[in-house]
Amino acid sequence: MADTLGTFEQAVLLAILRLGDDAYGRAIMTDVRERLDREVAAGAVHATLERLEQKRLVHSKLEAGTPIRGGRARRYYRLQPAGARALENARHAVNALWRGIPRRLLEGMS
Amino acid sequence: MSNAHHDATPPAWAEGLLRFVVRRDHRDSISGDLLEEYRERILPSRGAASADRWYVRQMVGYLWRATWVWAVVFAAAALLRDALDRFDPPQSYYLRSLVTTWVAIALFASAGFFGARRTRSFVGGVLAGCVMGLIAAVITVTASTVMLAIAHDPATMDAIARGGGLDETFILPFVIVVPGTVFATIAAAFGRLSTLGWRLDSI
Numbered sequence: 001m002a003d004t005l006g007t008f009e010q011a012v013l014l015a016i017l018r019l020g021d022d023a024y025g026r027a028i029m030t031d032v033r034e035r036l037d038r039e040v041a042a043g044a045v046h047a048t049l050e051r052l053e054q055k056r057l058v059h060s061k062l063e064a065g066t067p068i069r070g071g072r073a074r075r076y077y078r079l080q081p082a083g084a085r086a087l088e089n090a091r092h093a094v095n096a097l098w099r100g101i102p103r104r105l106l107e108g109m110s
Numbered sequence: 111m112s113n114a115h116h117d118a119t120p121p122a123w124a125e126g127l128l129r130f131v132v133r134r135d136h137r138d139s140i141s142g143d144l145l146e147e148y149r150e151r152i153l154p155s156r157g158a159a160s161a162d163r164w165y166v167r168q169m170v171g172y173l174w175r176a177t178w179v180w181a182v183v184f185a186a187a188a189l190l191r192d193a194l195d196r197f198d199p200p201q202s203y204y205l206r207s208l209v210t211t212w213v214a215i216a217l218f219a220s221a222g223f224f225g226a227r228r229t230r231s232f233v234g235g236v237l238a239g240c241v242m243g244l245i246a247a248v249i250t251v252t253a254s255t256v257m258l259a260i261a262h263d264p265a266t267m268d269a270i271a272r273g274g275g276l277d278e279t280f281i282l283p284f285v286i287v288v289p290g291t292v293f294a295t296i297a298a299a300f301g302r303l304s305t306l307g308w309r310l311d312s313i
Contacts, residue, residue, distance in 0.1 A: 025143035030151075042147065043171035046140055050133070065142050068116060068149055072142030 005090045011036055012048045013087050016058060016077050024063075024074040025049070049077060057083035115153050120145070120165035130237050131172045134230035144168055173241050176228070180221040180238075181245035187213045188250045188283060193257065195273040196266050203273065214286060215293050218243060222294030226301030235301050239294020243287035250283045 005013065015031035016023040029045045052058045058077045065072040079087075119125070125141060132140045144165065153161040191210045200206060218239050225238025258270075258279070270276065 025139055026146045029143065029147065041171045042140075042144055042168045043175050046132070046136070046143070046172075047175055050136070062139065065138070066146075069142035069146040072138040072145065074142065075136065075139035 005086050008032075008044065009048055009052060010087065010090050012045060012052065013057065013079065013083055016079050016083075017087070021076075023078065024076045026069075026074075028077065052083065053077075055082070056080055057086055115149050118149055118153055118158070118161075120148050121162055124162075124166045124169045127237070128169045128172060130229065130231055130234045131169070131176055133228065134234075173237075174245070176225060177221060177238050177242040177245060180217055180242040181249065184214065184217045184242065184246035185249035185253070187217070188246065189253050189257075192250070192254055192279060196257070196261070196269050199269040199272060214290060218290035218293040219297035222297035223301035223304075225294075226298040227305055230302070230305050232298050232302040235298025236291065236295045239298065240287060240291045242294075243290045244284075247283035247287060251280055254279045 011032045012028060015028045015035070019027050019031060025042075025046065028049070029040060029042060032045060033040050049058065049060070053060055057080055059080050060075050060077045062073045062075055065074055125145075128141055128144070129137045148161055148165055152164045156164065187210065191206060194206065195203070221242040222235040222239035224235075226232055226235025229235070229238075270279065274282070
């Protein structure tokens with residue numbers, strides 16, 4: 001069975017997808033913060049990345065650092081086929097939940 | 111961004127601790143991400159003192175994530191013992207003390223062993239055990255205070271006195287961190303060794 005993704009995991013995977021070749025830890029953190037419109041703990045992002053890598057949904061590799069980070073290496077992440085499938089499944093699940101709900105049902109309630 | 115921000119550094123002790131809490135092979139990338147965020151976004155917008163506090167909060171977050179499960183289990187065990195002693199005092203505390211002691215040793219050792227395995231660092235394991243004990247102590251003392259505020263009738267107070275008194279409730283959880291860290295240290299050595307295989311040179 002495909003992995004079921006939590007909202008935060010989806011946000012991180014989508015950030016990796018969106019950032020493409022520039023998807024390293026801090027860039028992912030920034031993207032997730034902006035998309036969710038709230039502060040996110042660096043530890044939460046890194047723990048999620050570690051978990052996603054253990055599930056083989058993403059793959060990472062180290063590359064050279066920059067002076068702003070004291071020369072420390074950047075870890076770049078790339079979506080794996082299993083990660084893409086998990087995201088597709090998550091999208092299908094949400095779409096299925098919304099199917100048959102007309103927009104007018106929500107209008108006037110919020 | 112000014113050069114001052116470019117060269118600014120977060121508290122050295124927090125950076126040092128952070129490096130022992132995260133996986134050895136992720137140390138550089140994670141501390142680099144935090145340093146980049148600190149210099150590029152946090153420091154220019156919040157100032158030095160607030161940026162330092164932000165960095166410490168992030169580091170504490172890593173510590174918390176690495177230890178909270180063990181700490182909550184430990185605190186739950188300690189509180190269960192505390193509640194049993196207060197509301198169902200036994201004739202002899204020997205058996206309960208024996209069980210509690212071995213549970214505590216097992217939890218400190220587990221935190222140290224698995225902390226060292228996860229971080230691939232001996233110091234990381236020792237730190238995990240020590241912090242686990244401290245978090246558990248804070249949870250235990252807080253919950254014990256609440257229990258005491260709710261139930262402090264003469265019978266309960268008498269049971270507390272016979273079980274070691276309030277010192278046992280409020281001081282022992284912190285004192286136990288010291289011997290607990292010794293067990294965590296021994297277990298951390300095994301945890302680190304278990305990740306090494308034959309590469310003993312990298313300990």
